């Protein structure tokens with residue numbers, strides 16, 4: 494299984510360690526044909542990228558494209574779902590300028606309202622100790638992502654199930670219907686073969702992503718490849734496989 498792209502990389506614009514150029518250079522060294530810069534939306538507490546910086550990233554990418562002809566440099570994001578209705582923290586007019594849109598659930602975010610912050614931040618914290626919350630919170634989280642897919646054109650959902658429980662089957666069914674890929678994240682160890690198998694049964698496609706926060710880790714997809722193979726995926730199941 495040969496992968497040609499890594500769509501999930503972070504830079505100093507959020508809490509990554511490297512620059513856009515360093516991520517591109519690292520991807521090129523690893524033999525990738527495409528690399529995406531996918532910064533966090535502004536609502537991640539302490540690490541979000543402000544909306545003005547997305548403009549700067551876009552300009553930087555335009556410059557780098559002149560310098561690096563051998564690799565496609567893509568302008569993307571990892572937007573946050575900030576309400577149970579599926580609102581994202583990056584406005585549509587900025588999303589439209591991007592080459593692709595990734596969306597992830599993160600618990601450490603400011604919600605659209607106090608109520609949303611409660612549902613996303615507080616309840617997902619409580620669910621770790623109060624087990625009776627699990628069904629309610631899982632249903633809410635899953636529905637928030639489904640609502641986001643209904644409202645926006647989303648290419649990839651990042652790390653489903655990381656820190657926030659979701660119903661994989663229900664999510665994958667909607668993702669398959671919308672043409673949204675689910676990520677197999679190589680940067681966190683929460684992903685299981687079981688998750689991939691359940692999702693695959695719904696006919697969804699997958700994207701393997703490094704979630705690199707350091708340039709050296711861009712294109713580091715071996716953990717995700719191993720899981721994908723164990724789950725029986727082939728290159729036709731994976732949008733960034735050759």
Ligand SMILES: [Zn+2]
Nearest residue numbers: 571597651652
């Ligand atoms: Zn993330």
Ligand SMILES: [Zn+2]
Nearest residue numbers: 501503571704
């Ligand atoms: Zn990420």
